[in-house]
Amino acid sequence: MATSLLLVILSLLPCILGLGQIPTISFTQGAIQLAGGSSIATLFLGTDDYPGVQRAGADLQADFGRVTGKNISVKTIALTAADTSPSSGPVIIVGTIGKCKLIDTLISSGKIDVSKIQGKWESFQSQIVADPMTGLASALVIAGSDKRGTIYGIYDVSEQIGVSPWYWFADVAAVQQSQIYALDTVKTQGPPSVKYRGIFLNDEQPALTNWVNQKYGGYNSGFYVQVFELLLRLRANYLWPTMWDSMFSLDDTKNPQLADSYGIVMGTSHTEPLMRSTKEQSKYMSGSWDWKGNKNNIVKFLTDGAKRNKPYENLWTMGMRGSGDTASPTLTADLLADVIKSQQAILSSTISSNLSSIPQMWCLYKEVGGYYESGLKVPDDITLLWSDDNNGNMQRLPIPSEVNRQAGAGVYYHFDYVGDPRNYKWINTISLEKTWEQMHLTYERGAREIWVVNVGDLKPLEIPISHFLDMGYDMSLYGSPESTQTWISQWATREFGAKVSAATASVVDRYGMYANRRKYELLDSSIYSIVNYDEGDTVLKQWEDLVADAQAIYDSLSTAAQPSFFEMVLHPSKAGYILHQLYVATAKNALYAGQGRVTAATQGDIAVKAFAADAALATTYHQLLGGKWNHMMDQTHIGYTYWQQPDRNNMPKLTYPASNTQKPPGVAVDGGSSTKALPQMDRYGPKSRWVDIYSASNSSSSFTVTTDPWVIATPSTGTLKTPGSAADQRVLISIDWEKAPNGTSTSQIKVVAGSTTATVSLPLLNTQIPSDFSGFVESDKTISIEPEHYTSATSSSSVSYGIIPGYGRTLSGVTLFPAMAATQSPPSSPRSTYNIHVFTATTASITVHLAPSLNTDSTRPLAYSISIDDATPTKAQYVPVTKLGTLPNTWTESTKNAGAQYTTKHAVTAGSHVLNLWAIEPGVVFQKIVVDLGGVRTSYLGPPESMRV
Numbered sequence: 001m002a003t004s005l006l007l008v009i010l011s012l013l014p015c016i017l018g019l020g021q022i023p024t025i026s027f028t029q030g031a032i033q034l035a036g037g038s039s040i041a042t043l044f045l046g047t048d049d050y051p052g053v054q055r056a057g058a059d060l061q062a063d064f065g066r067v068t069g070k071n072i073s074v075k076t077i078a079l080t081a082a083d084t085s086p087s088s089g090p091v092i093i094v095g096t097i098g099k100c101k102l103i104d105t106l107i108s109s110g111k112i113d114v115s116k117i118q119g120k121w122e123s124f125q126s127q128i129v130a131d132p133m134t135g136l137a138s139a140l141v142i143a144g145s146d147k148r149g150t151i152y153g154i155y156d157v158s159e160q161i162g163v164s165p166w167y168w169f170a171d172v173a174a175v176q177q178s179q180i181y182a183l184d185t186v187k188t189q190g191p192p193s194v195k196y197r198g199i200f201l202n203d204e205q206p207a208l209t210n211w212v213n214q215k216y217g218g219y220n221s222g223f224y225v226q227v228f229e230l231l232l233r234l235r236a237n238y239l240w241p242t243m244w245d246s247m248f249s250l251d252d253t254k255n256p257q258l259a260d261s262y263g264i265v266m267g268t269s270h271t272e273p274l275m276r277s278t279k280e281q282s283k284y285m286s287g288s289w290d291w292k293g294n295k296n297n298i299v300k301f302l303t304d305g306a307k308r309n310k311p312y313e314n315l316w317t318m319g320m321r322g323s324g325d326t327a328s329p330t331l332t333a334d335l336l337a338d339v340i341k342s343q344q345a346i347l348s349s350t351i352s353s354n355l356s357s358i359p360q361m362w363c364l365y366k367e368v369g370g371y372y373e374s375g376l377k378v379p380d381d382i383t384l385l386w387s388d389d390n391n392g393n394m395q396r397l398p399i400p401s402e403v404n405r406q407a408g409a410g411v412y413y414h415f416d417y418v419g420d421p422r423n424y425k426w427i428n429t430i431s432l433e434k435t436w437e438q439m440h441l442t443y444e445r446g447a448r449e450i451w452v453v454n455v456g457d458l459k460p461l462e463i464p465i466s467h468f469l470d471m472g473y474d475m476s477l478y479g480s481p482e483s484t485q486t487w488i489s490q491w492a493t494r495e496f497g498a499k500v501s502a503a504t505a506s507v508v509d510r511y512g513m514y515a516n517r518r519k520y521e522l523l524d525s526s527i528y529s530i531v532n533y534d535e536g537d538t539v540l541k542q543w544e545d546l547v548a549d550a551q552a553i554y555d556s557l558s559t560a561a562q563p564s565f566f567e568m569v570l571h572p573s574k575a576g577y578i579l580h581q582l583y584v585a586t587a588k589n590a591l592y593a594g595q596g597r598v599t600a601a602t603q604g605d606i607a608v609k610a611f612a613a614d615a616a617l618a619t620t621y622h623q624l625l626g627g628k629w630n631h632m633m634d635q636t637h638i639g640y641t642y643w644q645q646p647d648r649n650n651m652p653k654l655t656y657p658a659s660n661t662q663k664p665p666g667v668a669v670d671g672g673s674s675t676k677a678l679p680q681m682d683r684y685g686p687k688s689r690w691v692d693i694y695s696a697s698n699s700s701s702s703f704t705v706t707t708d709p710w711v712i713a714t715p716s717t718g719t720l721k722t723p724g725s726a727a728d729q730r731v732l733i734s735i736d737w738e739k740a741p742n743g744t745s746t747s748q749i750k751v752v753a754g755s756t757t758a759t760v761s762l763p764l765l766n767t768q769i770p771s772d773f774s775g776f777v778e779s780d781k782t783i784s785i786e787p788e789h790y791t792s793a794t795s796s797s798s799v800s801y802g803i804i805p806g807y808g809r810t811l812s813g814v815t816l817f818p819a820m821a822a823t824q825s826p827p828s829s830p831r832s833t834y835n836i837h838v839f840t841a842t843t844a845s846i847t848v849h850l851a852p853s854l855n856t857d858s859t860r861p862l863a864y865s866i867s868i869d870d871a872t873p874t875k876a877q878y879v880p881v882t883k884l885g886t887l888p889n890t891w892t893e894s895t896k897n898a899g900a901q902y903t904t905k906h907a908v909t910a911g912s913h914v915l916n917l918w919a920i921e922p923g924v925v926f927q928k929i930v931v932d933l934g935g936v937r938t939s940y941l942g943p944p945e946s947m948r949v
């Protein structure tokens with residue numbers, strides 16, 4: 001009771017630097033003053049404690065220096081609680097149970113009770129202890145259950161005093177403090193929710209490799225110790241090293257030894273068994289990587305790997321694929337069973353005859369998953385590592401028959417990828433809400449043994465990496481769909497301070513939605529419509545606002561805090577904006593050039609400037625902090641034509657029409673109609689439509705727009721000033737509905753510009769809905785709905801609908817909770833309902849936009865049901881069931897579009913109706929509903945949400 005009350009109170013405090021965890025440090029008051037008092041704190045470490053603990057202790061020593069300007073001192077001692085303290089000032093005692101005499105004697109003398117953490121994985125306890133030693137009134141005591149438990153206990157203090165895990169890798173500045181106190185709080189933390197939590201450095205060329213080569217001269221221990229420290233500060237424990245052209249254990253023979261002494265569990269990628277990297281095959285193995293034809297040599301090669309890495313803590317990758325991460329042409333399910341048997345025999349003879357004591361993992365990636373589904377047996381002491389589709393959608397999660405496996409399950413996830421449908425390896429494109437949705441599901445379904453994520457070059461994926469590892473460390477903080485936004489604001493507070501936290505969180509959250517709409521590498525000038533729904537300009541404006549907000553925060557920060565903010569927030573915002581500017585301008589250039597508009601050149605110039613701005617922004621990144629991150633933005637990202645990257649960024653093709661023509665002015669309309677018919681207007685749609693009048697020559701002309709009295713053109717007269725950017729004029733058309741004819745009518749708008757006379761037709765519908773209606777109203781033969789705006793959502797005793805704020809391409813997602821709910825049975829199961837008012841009686845096509853998630857249990861495919869009023873619900877199973885290892889045929893489109901879409905048909909009459917929507921499985925996430933009554937136009941995001949009265 002007291003603890004949960006404390007948690008509630010603490011979660012309301014705005015400034016908790018230990019992200020989401022209970023504070024034990026204060027800058028204003030507390031039981032022991034660690035810094036800023038008459039003497040500076042001393043850290044006691046046990047002589048026999050792990051080297052990794054000693055080393056992290058030295059980090060804490062320097063972390064105090066980073067914050068206060070004065071390092072604390074460290075004493076490595078072999079004393080017990082009965083001895084006289086070598087220091088009488090403020091003391092921090094840190095040690096591992098069973099490895100630190102002082103800690104052990106504090107336990108045996110009853111001064112600390114560690115029963116909550118003893119014997120547990122990676123746990124620690126922190127508390128103030130009175131009279132811990134003779135001559136010492138009190139001390140802050142941090143006891144770890146094991147090596148990493150103690151290390152996490154040390155870094156817990158570092159983080160709280162204001163040293164971010166990203167202080168080096170993302171230059172987060174420590175806020176200077178004059179006083180630091182330890183609070184009189186007993187805190188126990190751990191074991192982590194997921195046992196092995198780590199990253200995979202991959203797709204590491206050009207950016208990371210060029211940077212590493214310049215800075216360290218290769219993937220040696222100088223580089224890796226920075227990564228180890230980062231991981232430990234992030235409370236991670238597991239690493240798959242780079243492997244495109246490197247050999248972790250051989251490029252620098254200190255690498256594996258240092259990983260172990262730091263406390264990092266090493267692995268190799270899913271395709272590199274028994275700690276041997278792919279590159280080692282060609283150098284140290286006779287014959288080819290072909291089990292069928294070369295088993296003996298492969299066994300010898302793998303045995304040597306096991307022997308070599310035996311001294312260190314490893315999580316062994318098992319199994320086999322073909323050469324270089326491809327499917328093997330010769331491997332069969334039977335041969336794979338033999339591979340596993342041989343590999344376990346190697347481990348058993350080299351490491352330990354007790355295989356259960358050796359952590360092993362088999363990634364059921366691509367075709368290997370197919371063998372498993374067909375009955376391939378995986379020994380119970382090997383963790384099944386399920387993978388996503390390389391694009392953040394889990395392909396499979398434990399099914400009921402698998403949840404009790406001894407070695408359990410884990411997941412291999414991606415924030416970066418090289419391959420179909422397209423690489424994404426430039427900058428961050430991750431929606432944290434999507435990560436939450438998939439990893440929450442993963443956790444609930446019981447895959448809790450290993451979480452490893454492909455992070456490309458590491459930078460610039462700092463934010464998704466932190467989020468992923470924080471969830472893996474303590475999922476109890478991230479059980480609710482709102483937890484992502486809580487996490488973002490806590491993260492923003494930790495990195496940039498409470499003053500800018502809300503504004504920063506808003507930028508980071510919006511950025512994640514915008515960037516996730518479509519990978520940058522898949523963007524081009526055809527994606528966002530520049531004639532319908534003002535989509536291109538609307539999206540561009542969102543990015544523009546984002547940059548303005550980010551820039552304002554940046555400008556308000558201290559010089560010390562700016563580089564970090566640039567790297568993690570301002571740079572991606574600007575980079576995304578520039579790319580959208582480039583493609584919207586390129587699209588307008590093509591459209592205008594086709595029309596002969598002279599301002600095609602203006603748009604071309606915008607595009608050219610954006611292309612240059614992209615390069616300049618990369619240079620700014622590279623020059624930051626004296627070139628600290630040179631090469632990190634070397635990745636090409638403009639001009640993809642297929643999945644693989646272009647050699648260089650290629651400027652999209654532009655067209656510059658001749659301006660020295662005699663052509664008369666032209667007229668183009670909203671919606672892009674070649675017959676100059678505007679989209680219908682009514683009382684419930686956009687307040688205005690547009691008509692563009694443009695110059696197609698080098699001479700100026702005047703124009704007039706003549707309309708019916710109820711149609712208002714703004715401006716109705718003017719001059720196209722040519723040459724110059726005022727060579728075209730957007731005329732806004734609005735309606736005085738009190739004067740407009742009742743019912744349907746068509747108004748003609750006459751445009752005279754120079755020698756051009758054009759008639760634009762405007763269909764009008766002047767109708768009013770019943771005064772008692774509340775809900776969504778048709779406009780332009782369309783009703784578009786954000787699912788969270790339901791009229792009602794029913795629930796049962798076991799399930800209900802919940803909103804995932806920020807998940808989706810436009811607002812949010814609506815899904816069923818809990819994640820372990822049973823299959824639902826419409827129409828009696830919970831539904832969300834939407835009141836709609838229809839003017840057009842027709843057979844409506846209703847397209848539901850959903851998260852791009854896949855069927856993680858083929859016996860329970862993702863599906864929803866939908867109906868109008870009391871009609872029998874139509875079931876929509878929108879993701880076809882496929883054999884594991886084979887992606888559904890809907891996958892390419894839903895991956896590219898960052899969302900699935902499925903359409904059903906429903907007869908509707910004019911009048912008010914109720915649209916009913918049922919999720920049949922948890923994991924179905926509704927993101928938009930578009931009712932097409934004959935008027936939906938081409939766009940990427942779908943029509944903007946309809947008026948809701």
Ligand SMILES: *[C@@H]1O[C@H](CO)[C@@H](O)[C@H](O)[C@H]1NC(C)=O
Nearest residue numbers: 058061062065066069070071
């Ligand atoms: C603190 O210790 C670190 C590591 O030993 C050292 O590099 C740094 O200069 C020291 N800082 C101060 C303020 O003494």
Ligand SMILES: *[C@@H]1O[C@H](CO)[C@@H](O)[C@H](O)[C@H]1NC(C)=O
Nearest residue numbers: 352353354355356357358359
């Ligand atoms: C084998 O290792 C597991 C895990 O460490 C342990 O629980 C088990 O007792 C060991 N079995 C034997 C026979 O030593």
Ligand SMILES: *[C@@H]1O[C@H](CO)[C@@H](O)[C@H](O)[C@H]1NC(C)=O
Nearest residue numbers: 659660661662697698699723
């Ligand atoms: C406009 O174009 C015409 C036809 O090519 C040319 O004769 C004239 O000199 C141009 N005028 C200007 C101001 O460029």
Ligand SMILES: *[C@@H]1O[C@H](CO)[C@@H](O)[C@H](O)[C@H]1NC(C)=O
Nearest residue numbers: 737738739740741742743766
């Ligand atoms: C439209 O209908 C309303 C209500 O039926 C009526 O009061 C109004 O005069 C009509 N307007 C026109 C322009 O016919």
